[in-house]
Amino acid sequence: MAISLDKIRSTAERVAASHDLEVVEIDYQSAQKQRVLRVFIEKSAEQRARLIAEARAAASNPVSEDMEFASGLGAWNPEQVSGVTHEDCEKFSRDFGTVLDVEDLMTVEDYTLEVSSPGLDRKLRTAGDFERFAGNLVKVQTFEPIAGNRHWQGRLTQVAGGKITIDRSALKQKGKSRKIPSETVEIELSNVEKANLVPEI
Template structure:
């Protein structure tokens, strides 16, 4: 099964397990590599996620995935927090984090570019609005976004 198909199937199952427990599924990643196959599920809740929260989702999700069997053979399941530079996947993510800085990659060029960084202005219809560093704005088609995440600029201790 292709990675995107596995991710979609696991996303639906993970949401069914996590929502009743009070968690949001932020993202699902399925990777194969020299170390074997890894299925990562990122969860969140208001106030953040603890190790105990990850365990509270991991156990019932593991049992549900054993029944569903979306990945033939062995794989490692990892349930964790999305971190401060969390991925943005759904229209609601782009709305919720309006005013925050984000980095966005598109499948194809928009105005000759595929990589954008700026301040999220939200979503209108199916287009993500972004204010760029030069003050201009761009609208990126939601379906054309291949990867997006919040961006944190570190200041202070790391500056010289």
Template sequence: MAFALDKVREISERVAQSNGLVLWDLEMKGSGASRTLRIFIDKPEGISHEDCSTYSREVATIFDVEDAVPGGAYVLEISSPGLDRKLFKPEHFEQFTGSLVKFSTRDLVNGNRHFEGRLVSFSDGQLTVDLDQATSRKKAKTQGTGVIVVSFSNVEKASLVPEF
């Protein structure tokens, strides 16, 4: 059974804010009895197991009371977005300026669609990325070098590249 996630998102956001957390993302996967609702939460100092546990209890109770997830049984998973988190909102790119990112574009940029490099800046809907700082030699060879500017609207998907 398909349903709009608007109510789930609103409740998830409200519970996150009341706990000093940020709702990073949510997704519903699967169908029927094998549905899984994944909610990703974050905070500046990082998420603890206790944060996830507390959030899970509170949000699950509200979902049940408000019948926010119709269609019977589902599995609720709460976690951090992870070190390789997806970036999909302008504020995500602003927050992670200076970090290594990998992304793909809808349209070709300098003959390529897949890139990795350091996010130098994000302003006025434009990502500036230094390709010379790619961690993969193969990637650096295929994507070119230098600095590119890509419109946020051209970014199909993006994520952080963990640095150790």
């Protein structure tokens, strides 16, 4: 029997919600005898907003232990803060693993369940993802070439009409600013094969 990732995702979302978490992505890899189910989670939108507000408040307090984290908020979009702790991953993994077994959703006997945050280089999959992270540096690979190129990197400046716009003048290489003429490229969302954020620290 084939594994239904839709059912697994639905179940993961149900378990995550009970922990004030959200499922970002689910990935299943099967190679020979190694089978790995990876689940990427983050705090719920409400919890992320609370964490960001607390960090910003801490930034105004010179003796705060959270000063280092709070001062870093200006370096990237606060939405990149997943807020997930090791304890969150452990609790979710335990409960989700139990439900997977009870409901017999994994039709293979031996597999490894891995749970983690999406990271600062998180993947962008939906229009909502692109809208949420507008203003960030992104790396995009397309199905079909645009002007002879399938690989694009730059700042995501706009998401509208089923297209994203990337400003390539924001590129940096090897830690040094690279002078490029202002250049933008429009990419149809349907032409995006894969995309992810490029960390700015």
